[in-house]
Amino acid sequence: xxxxxxxxxxxxxxxxxxxxxxxxxxxxxxxxxxxxxxxxxxxxxxxxxxxxxxxxxxxxxxxxxxxxxxxxxxxxxxxxxxxxxxxxxxxxxxxxxxxxxxxxxxxxxxxxxxxxxxxxxxxxxxxxxxxxxxxxxxxxxxxxxxxxxxxxxxxxxxxxxxxxxxxxxxxxxxxxxxxxxxxxxxxxxxxxxxxxxxxxxxxxxxxxxxxxxxxxxxxxxxxxxxxxxxxxxxxxxxxxxxxxxxxxxxxxxxxxxxxxxxxxxxxxxxxxxxxxxxxxxxxxxxxxxxxxxxxxxxxxxxxxxxxxxxxxxxxxxxxxxxxxxxxxxxxxxxxxxxxxxxxxxxxxxxxxxxxxxxxxxxxxxxxxxxxxxxxxxxxxxxxxxxxxxxxxxxxxxxxxxxxxxxxxxxxxxxxxxxxxxxxxxxxxxxxxx
Amino acid sequence: xxxxxxxxxxxxxxxxxxxxxxxxxxxxxxxxxxxxxxxxxxxxxxxxxxxxxxxxxxxxxxxxxxxxxxxxxxxxxxxxxxxxxxxxxxxxxxxxxxxxxxxxxxxxxxxxxxxxxxxxxxxxxxxxxxxxxxxxxxxxxxxxxxxxxxxxxxxxxxxxxxxxxxxxxxxxxxxxxxxxxxxxxxxxxxxxxxxxxxxxxxxxxxxxxxxxxxxxxxxxxxxxxxxxxxxxxxxxxxxxxxxxxxxxxxxxxxxxxxxxxxxxxxxxxxxxxxxxxxxxxxxxxxxxxxxxxxxxxxxxxxxxxx
Numbered sequence: 001x002x003x004x005x006x007x008x009x010x011x012x013x014x015x016x017x018x019x020x021x022x023x024x025x026x027x028x029x030x031x032x033x034x035x036x037x038x039x040x041x042x043x044x045x046x047x048x049x050x051x052x053x054x055x056x057x058x059x060x061x062x063x064x065x066x067x068x069x070x071x072x073x074x075x076x077x078x079x080x081x082x083x084x085x086x087x088x089x090x091x092x093x094x095x096x097x098x099x100x101x102x103x104x105x106x107x108x109x110x111x112x113x114x115x116x117x118x119x120x121x122x123x124x125x126x127x128x129x130x131x132x133x134x135x136x137x138x139x140x141x142x143x144x145x146x147x148x149x150x151x152x153x154x155x156x157x158x159x160x161x162x163x164x165x166x167x168x169x170x171x172x173x174x175x176x177x178x179x180x181x182x183x184x185x186x187x188x189x190x191x192x193x194x195x196x197x198x199x200x201x202x203x204x205x206x207x208x209x210x211x212x213x214x215x216x217x218x219x220x221x222x223x224x225x226x227x228x229x230x231x232x233x234x235x236x237x238x239x240x241x242x243x244x245x246x247x248x249x250x251x252x253x254x255x256x257x258x259x260x261x262x263x264x265x266x267x268x269x270x271x272x273x274x275x276x277x278x279x280x281x282x283x284x285x286x287x288x289x290x291x292x293x294x295x296x297x298x299x300x301x302x303x304x305x306x307x308x309x310x311x312x313x314x315x316x317x318x319x320x321x322x323x324x325x326x327x328x329x330x331x332x333x334x335x336x337x338x339x340x341x342x343x344x345x346x347x348x349x350x351x352x353x354x355x356x357x358x359x360x361x362x363x364x365x366x367x368x369x370x371x372x373x374x375x376x377x378x379x380x381x382x383x384x385x386x387x388x389x390x391x392x393x394x395x396x397x398x399x400x401x402x403x404x405x406x407x408x409x410x411x412x413x414x415x416x417x418x419x420x421x422x423x424x425x426x427x428x429x430x431x432x433x
Numbered sequence: 434x435x436x437x438x439x440x441x442x443x444x445x446x447x448x449x450x451x452x453x454x455x456x457x458x459x460x461x462x463x464x465x466x467x468x469x470x471x472x473x474x475x476x477x478x479x480x481x482x483x484x485x486x487x488x489x490x491x492x493x494x495x496x497x498x499x500x501x502x503x504x505x506x507x508x509x510x511x512x513x514x515x516x517x518x519x520x521x522x523x524x525x526x527x528x529x530x531x532x533x534x535x536x537x538x539x540x541x542x543x544x545x546x547x548x549x550x551x552x553x554x555x556x557x558x559x560x561x562x563x564x565x566x567x568x569x570x571x572x573x574x575x576x577x578x579x580x581x582x583x584x585x586x587x588x589x590x591x592x593x594x595x596x597x598x599x600x601x602x603x604x605x606x607x608x609x610x611x612x613x614x615x616x617x618x619x620x621x622x623x624x625x626x627x628x629x630x631x632x633x634x635x636x637x638x639x640x641x642x643x644x645x646x647x648x649x650x651x652x653x654x655x656x657x658x659x660x661x662x663x664x665x666x667x668x669x670x671x672x673x674x675x676x677x678x679x680x681x682x683x684x685x686x687x688x689x690x691x692x693x694x695x696x697x698x699x700x701x702x703x704x705x706x707x708x709x710x711x712x713x714x715x716x717x718x719x720x721x722x723x724x725x726x727x728x729x730x731x732x733x734x735x736x737x738x739x
Contacts, residue, residue, distance in 0.1 A: 433704070
């Protein structure tokens, strides 16, 4: 097909430009990996790769970091489809229905896992189930990274929100949480809450999804929006916090985290990936306050919170079947990272590999221990080819949901526009790439 | 006085004699035409028809799937996002085309007037045009930064221009005008220099000065240039993509998402090449309609003046 040929040429050219070709070294198997991990996660993955490369001589992993989000997945999909993809890629489990269903990933057989001593039972059941599509395994989960609530102990104490043990008093119910934000704002003169809220940020979508899940509601089922009137009401709730001045609207990601780090906000709603920065600043003595982390408070019927997971997957690279020794080399690396995922957990993530997640070392790891139980209550984006991290539906949600906070649209208008632009996607059959 | 100034379009060339029929002339003609014809077919006609076909299918980014007839177009008619993007595109055109044409003319007259500073002025006005889009957007982004940008420094404030739903599109439009006005300046300058000086001298003898000179001599002579500049700018503005893509990624809240951007998103993030092709075809139709309208207006103006 002409279009495929063109894509193949284009991708090959990009790959040639972007990848450093290491010289072949004897019988060493080279594994080319693409990741979307930047910042601290990127550094930790690089350390794992270096340690693995140093630990043996048969396999060499060469890692390339690409831009997070849509550019990464577009590149991975097109490259894999024309057979020019990498040997291994880090993908979000929320994207699995799209990638596995679209034929972008190669199935991983239990026998292949067994060769390197891995079994499905070694992984947290929820994350293992999320790594499967149509009864077949397509990924090896690495972690869980949920949405959590950070708090500044000094300010929360001044607002009367701490218990005698110096920890946050339990908050239950959406009214109680709103009260806590109000008390935090009024009694400290700082922002009660900070979170990423600029246009096209995904944070509002994650919170909205979590709050709907707490009401036992799903977003989409069988091609229909299933949250009903709660969709608008929940967005109104979130918008309320901003309208009443508990939180500042329009902050982009760095602005929101520096508001919390600078001691100018009592609470921060964010993923656990900010943990390393807090740990670092605490150690360096530059933080200026003690912090605590709790799971997202239970506002409604249950304590669900949004989460996603990183995982390892093997691109299908159609027309280029992979020799068994290559598969083995790839999985040797994956097994190595699983067994050493305590280092990965320092990024705030909860490891998906049970021997590590249940080890005394991880259970004692601070501050992870404060929220490790969250792994049981996480909700992912619903299954669907259009779902997942930086997927088409999230992209649409990130354009319209924040508009309700700005007052540029009413919550009802924002939800209506989200639906009207998504409707075409959710009616379409899943694409085979 | 020799009057070589053509106020009206040049008279039609004398009726051509019958087309050369002998192969002696036909073959070289064909050979001369061939490179263009091949390029036209290969890079325009074939992709255009492929896009048309694609718009009638349910295709993903990498695969051509089932034929679905006019389904995509039905969806398109009821897609507020598409019509918003068309409105944004035309709004952008409105905010750039007229200022670009007018400013180009004013700058050209300034350059022409200040004889001594001519080279310098021309350089200053033309400089932004040679910048690549990445550099232009970077400069615009710096200038429009909420707290450190020079624009807020001048107007006094902290407005996040590119994140403000009201100001984002005008901000991009102003950046674009700054960037491309140099091209129009050159067009108008060439036009101005083609006006024979004797005309002004003769008019001055008749006692005309100031604005009368402009109205009676300069503007009629420049009108064909102005029309050209206007049309070129209109085409360029309707094709806008890079500036909004880089500066605002279509935001805030899609207020700067132009049609080409919506098409790009549909094809690449949503992997819906069929619908993206339908957007492309519909937009082509809208632009063709606009060109037709524009041609009629020009014709009507020419007839009115005749």
